Amino acid sequence: MNYSLILVPITRRDVSCIFNLAKHLAYIIFILFVNLSQVVALDDVYEVEIRLENHIFTPSEIYVPNNTKIKLVIYNADPTIEEFDSSDLKRERILRSKSKTNILLAPLKVGRYDFIGEFYQDTAKGTVIVE
């Protein structure tokens, strides 16, 4: 696919450039989709179970080894939904009520990575500590 084409169409003011744009977008999304399904080789994944109850994460300090894929298995026991939000981990996920959510993380460097429950920030907090 000739990618220099992506620079040219946007300057033309007729509808065919919309189709060009849509074509490129669809291609990018397809590539993303194909590659995403190969991202997780589920060998060597360090699993951690977390329970969210009464808007508190237990355990709130999670120790994981470095350079290892991590899977946070969060069970939301509350009747309310919550949003797992971490700017350190650059991840956001809705945690549906009374259900389990898996959050897969790529290997991390040594350090502390905070996360919160966005809807109940005062109590729902935790840290992933990579050693």
Added chain:
Amino acid sequence: MFKIALVVFRECLEISMVLGIICAATKTIQNSVIYITAGIMSGIIAAAVLAFFITRLTFSFSGFGEEFFDVCIILVTVIVIGGTAIWVKNYASSIHRKIDDLSNKIEHGVMPKIILISVIATTIFREVTEIILFTQGLASAYDFSLTDYILGFGGGIIMGVAVSVGVYYGLNKIALKKLFSVSFKLLVLVAASLASEAAGILTSIGFLGIGNDPLWDSSWLVSDLSVLGRILKILVGYNAKPNAMQIVFYVGTAVLIFTCAKLGERKRNVKIAS
């Protein structure tokens, strides 16, 4: 009630800014208000549809369904905002050269109208889904009465609109020539910030295997969670601990949009000269 208003306002902040800029930069398009309204409505409807399904369906894609969806929405928004920025730059240079000014009416063609609707629809879509989810979260905990909802939403939206109007009039105070170049730069910043957000998600899930580690930590200066941090996040996509990929996407997007805009100008000059 105040909780709801606060939530709505916070999420509105980003839309308000982008909307204000777009409205100011495109006010010369005839009937731009119609397209803007169409964009707002399609965005809200799409968001309502999504919010309805999100609590029922589970995307899978090896567990990355939500992230995949988020990244797609963000990339579409980046492209659409980039397109708007490029259009604004082109329009600015044609005014500068007073070329199309045959009868004080400038022929825009269909592109900017479609761009206008899409950019507003995508931005509104992202933020309204957040608002709906957030409100659902609050609703399941607190017992809000209907008046609480109406007042809360109303209050939040009014404050959001106030920000939009503020941005719009603020930009309008700038002389016409400068308005477009300022709008262009602001739109580029928004697009670059969104792109770096997408990069953050992609590195977090391990899709992009490199550039995952944070390059620096500026929390001592401005923390992500502080008010200033949040404002900077909306304005320039500030991150206290950005990783290499995010920087690459940020700079790359800005450079790409600039290049496309410059190329567009040159093509216009060639077309006009011939």
